[in-house]
Amino acid sequence: MLISFFCTKEFAYINLHAEQSFRSAEFLNLNDINREEYKNNKHNILKKSELGIYCNVLKVDVIKEIEDNIEYIAASSLQNKFPTIILDFNEITLIQPNMENKLQLIFNKILERKIEIIILNANKKLNTFINESIKGIQSLDTTDYKGESVYFLSYDKVSKTKLENFEAENCIISELFNKVFIDELKKCCDENTESLDSSPIYTSVYINIKKCIETISFFPYVVYKLAKLIISDKLFIDKIEKNEEIKLFCHTLNGSYIASLLSKLLYMDVTFFDHIGPRNKIIRSFFNRNIKSNTSYIVVVDVICLGSELRAVNTLIDFLGAKSIGAISIVNCKTVKNLKDKIKRYSIIELEKTYNPLEYYISTDLELERGKKYE
Template identity: 30%
Template sequence: MIVSQIKDANYLYFSLHAEEVFTSNYIKDNDEGIFVGSLQYETICRLLTHLQKEQDPEIKYIILDFRHIVHIQNNILEKIIEIRRLDYKLIFKNIIADLIKALSLEAIDNPKNILNGNNGYDICYFFHGELDEIYEVELNANSIFKNYFKKLLKDNYIQTYDKKHASSFVYLHSFIDLKKLISLERPFIYFALYKLAVKIYSKWSDKINSGPILVGQSLTSTFIVSVLSKLLKLDILIFDKIGPINKLYNKLEKHNFENKKYIIVSDLVCLGTEVKITKNLIEFSGGKYLGNVSLVKIETLTREDLNLDNIDRTIAIFSVSESNNKDLGYYIYTNLKPLDE
């Protein structure tokens, strides 16, 4: 199973580190989380087998993203050559200097391949030629992911709702069905959660070694928390049915909060009501709240009004904001009439 494939009009994108993490944790069960840096022969063989079975004549390019890969196992280059022999042009992203020799990139004469300030390549075209249509395409990995995720939501998982929000006093024009997405979009959901795990580590790298606890607020988020726990090697705590109209099922006295740190995990954060309730429970019980994360967040404030360093700012892999909510058909409203009516 390949988790990171993203298909565009004429290329396929793969994150090799995400695939290595999946190999390590779910196939070989090495339990190393996201803390692997070496690309193994088995992982590239798995990718080759996948491409051999799923050949698409419309696909001309394969993008292999090496971000977070610091070493490659012997004989990997020959498997990469086999991928190229499937009649694809290969493009490498985020190559560090130590990988250039192992991948024989010195032999590729392409004027578009320019070393960055660290003597690596942000992008390296593994083919010759001064003219090629792919040179005009922006191949930013974050943009590739976000554009794909947006299309996924728009085409399949946003539906008209026009009802009161379950836990806040506003109305939702539409509903993002992340429970359905999590159920149906496998294996891609593992890639999304891998990216969330990387963001969590990037945000709290100085805290991860002290073992903060991941807090799930509902049964819906249990799957998310369990995957993040495996990838970050952290313990979890599950609260069920957090919300102003629901009952808290867990008995708080069974868990000792004193001197422990917590990161709250959600599938979607809209107005943040459940997050605030959970945060208050943690702090009231003697724990320290570090922040909160989710797959998707709704940005109801401008970036200026919610400072990037604000502890209550949600870390997410996709944001619905004023830049894309109209295209997505997502809107929040109240019963109040506009002043100009």
């Protein structure tokens, strides 16, 4: 299964680093590592291990997976009418040796099915390998974009328009994921007439993340993008460079699924509590056994609406001597301009007054009088 494959009528897309990250997420063999060194320098050891999201070598398992899915890609092309597939090599710095012929075979099989190929974000180290892989493909051209090579492979003739307008096309590529994900997310929104359990409010729709998990084939890629947000944040970087202990915390079933994927990519432990909310009792002794003092926690949820449960979790974590440093969600609702909550939020979609593609509205029985607004 290709976890990052999605398409529109213009393009299909595969992120090779995301594919390799999930396949490189294996157990770290501590028997091969000095345990004291691992304890004192965990982050650098993980980076050197090239496991999970820290990988940078494209290996045969991903190349074989693409080959096994060529018929699926071709069927998707017939259904969605996309003429071009983008193979994104971002974060890949090396390719496993002796894979040139295998990669060339994949290129040819895709071209035989009348699908053009764009190889994107190929750094200078990959150029020699890719140049060897595209030998014999007659209709090809290359260009540079932001210091990296872009290859255009065609079954017929490379369009000059495509080369001349690549920068404009790349702008479309940067928005490609959001467009597709929003469309899929809308299909997972159910009409809602009941008030929420966590807060006494109504929402116009219920964002059913469980349905997203079940029906969106590239949902693991959504979580991969969350992982990338975390490891690029200065707060996270500072803490791991100081070798501080960071764990993921979840308290819902959807959150636990997302946390399990993040844990696999980031090599972070997970603490799970079953439903912290207004309908549940909290047993202090249970918390004392599981929340570790002097540890930083990132809370993982599916959707943040008003943030009521999130604030309850943060308070409990802080009370027990640990620290809540962030919250991860698929959707975050920005309900006010200046949020007093200082906890950093990471999300794929942030809904606000000026951007609300899901038409997600919050109300109570005490609605504002028509025509009046808060300034």
